[in-house]
Amino acid sequence: MNNKHLLYYLFGLLLFASSCSNTKYLKEGELLYVGGSVKVEGKEIPKKERKALKKELEDLLRPKPNSRILGLRPKLYFYNIAGTPKKDKGFKHWLKYKVGEAPVLFGQVDLQYNADVLRNYTENKGFFKVQVESDSTRKGKKATAEYIVKPGKQYKIKQVTFPEDSSEVAKAIQKTKRRSLLKVGNAYDFETIKAERERIDERLKERGFFYFGADYIMIQVDSTVGKQEVDLIVKVKDETPAKAKEIYKINDIIVYPNYSLRDSIQNVDKDVVQYKDFTIIDKEDIFDPRIFDRTLYFHKGDIYNRTDHNLSLNRLVNMGTFKFVKNQFRPADTTGNFLDTYYYLTPLPKKSFRVEVLGKTNSANYTGTELNINWSNRNTFKGAELLTVTAFGGMEVQVSGQNNGFNVYRIGGETSLIWPRFIGPFKLKASSGFVPKTKASLGYEFQQRSKLYSLNTFKGSFGYLWKENIRKEHQLNVTDIVYVSPQNVTSLYDSIARTNPALQRVIDKQLIFGPTYSYTFTNTMRKRKKHTIYFKGGIDLAGTITGLATGADVRAGNQKEIFDVPFSQFVRLEADFRHYLRLGNESQLASRIIVGSGFAYGNSEQMPFIKQFFIGGTNSIRAFRARSIGPGSSEPVTSTAFLPDQSGDVKLELNTEYRTTLFSIVKGAVFIDAGNIWMLNDDEPAKNFSSKFLDDLAVGTGVGLRFDLSFLVLRTDLAFPIRLPYGDKRWVLDDIAFGDGSWRKQNLIFNLAIGYPF
8 A cells, every 4th residue: 555545545544534433422312512503495585585594594504513624623522532531620621622523513503593583684684574494304313403584585675764854863874975975776674774873873973973872863664655665764863962063162171191090170270281282281391292283183173083983992092101091071161062171091101121032043053142221211301201221142053964063143132212203394284193213223233253253243224114004004214224244254245255256245245225114005904804915015225315416326336435445236026915815714825025126336247245135045036045045047056065145135035824723823834935046247157147037936835833822922833845946857856755864854944933024
């Protein structure tokens, strides 16, 4: 018997064992409930609509049977084989109650209750006078439930009438009808009616009706107006309170920026500061009153609206300065309909100190640790500015393999200051719940690669961050400066770098400065949406103005320097697009494409090494070690005692991954990755990007487990190549031999990481 037949045999044996053994644990008279089905009958309903209604109705049936994977019920199987644990902890208890799932018995099924649910749902969809029949079928120790639903023709909306009296609330409702969800000719739908009430309430809140609520709206249904037709009459209930029908304006705006529950809000006259329309009660004078004028949307005399209400709260929360934010509206002690607005703000500790110790590993078999020390001041200049000072140090070692002894040591620090506003010549008054920010940062890092070289890296940036809304984010660095200076280059590295220009660029002095911009869009926070996307695009323009002003042209022998270092001049573009297809409550298909290109010109003949693209590794093409692919169809570097970083000017990467929950906190994945990097003007044609770039793609596949611990996701992936980007034989599918130890050693790549790859 060969391996393939053995796998089929074992799978069939498992299928038989798990399907048969689950019922033997049932007591006398018990039946395992294996599911229910709905049949929709009626010639008045088109086949496509019957099919859609059937699916909706089957989702309503309760209880749900035990979950299945490939026709098996593994959770129920584990529950049964665990037996009766003697303790409330231990392996058996974990297996039974965390991994396992108790049997769903037919005795738990209430046929009449389900029939009533199906009837109510169908009638709420406009199929009045519905008939529902229910029955069950027993086969051995298993049972199913069957339901037959016989709806009539669906009722349609003939006419919609809105209030027509002269009251303020009636006139306001009239103005909202253009965007009504109730459309003549559409099917009657109770859920749409409820949504319409909520919509009207939301629109009234935008027009000053602070005390109004959706429950004050009544939509009457008249089904006597025609055959399978209804009239809908929108009304304000007679018992609606008078104040709910009035428009309210903002009166006083009182802010307590240093509030705690122990504080008394009485007798605070001596602590009051009046700034424009705001009354600030800050007895310790912690905050500059101007930050509230920039943050809060309401001003005295404004008509109340829900948008400004929510945007003000969101801005206060997103400033990152306050631990608790509470808002109250109270009737003002004045004539007319006015509201006094109160903001109770409890600050986070002004200064904080945090120490982090991290353990990490990567696909080049390096294992290491890192220490981060962070000090923060959340109100540096009394304007909610965030000052952060970070110091870090770490090391990575490889205890065996090709890089044994070539350890990596890092030490450095960074200081950043974030203002909760735009400063400088740029001004932005965004209608968003997110405060626009200005950020400045300075950093230094020393990196020692044992037996090879050391690098000193200085970084500085100044720019702006702002969000249009929760989905769209912008980051513009007016200037982003990087200076890299090598030292302690060993003879070992120098001897190899002389024959490899890519390695030489690693130890070249580099001066990079210029603006950068990135835009991010995502709607992945909408968990119930079937299709969600993430997009991030960026552009890096280095040395553009300086190069043009000085007439720099390295190809003409006119290379310019600043502080005796040639500055880099290039354009770099990169786009990362991800698509998530929701296949069910516990599964999805995630896909990603990354496209990037960098072009050096003017003062630079090549892209600087740190701005080039790399591919392969834990979060990239997992069947190949980090930065080991390409450029193009060039052979992997094997002649050196260490693993150099393979870099390129162009990048293409594609990933697809099927994700599903296996049980409890354990999730599984099957994935395929492809991609490569290329040069644009290398002396070796095999490395350059061409019209035949698809021939150079490296392809890998594999499986993985993710352990979702809520506070982090621990990821393990096991991958192997199925297509090489080099050589005469590129597709290596027929070389796969899991039983061959030599093949496994050369091809299987184990990745351990934190979080999802994308």
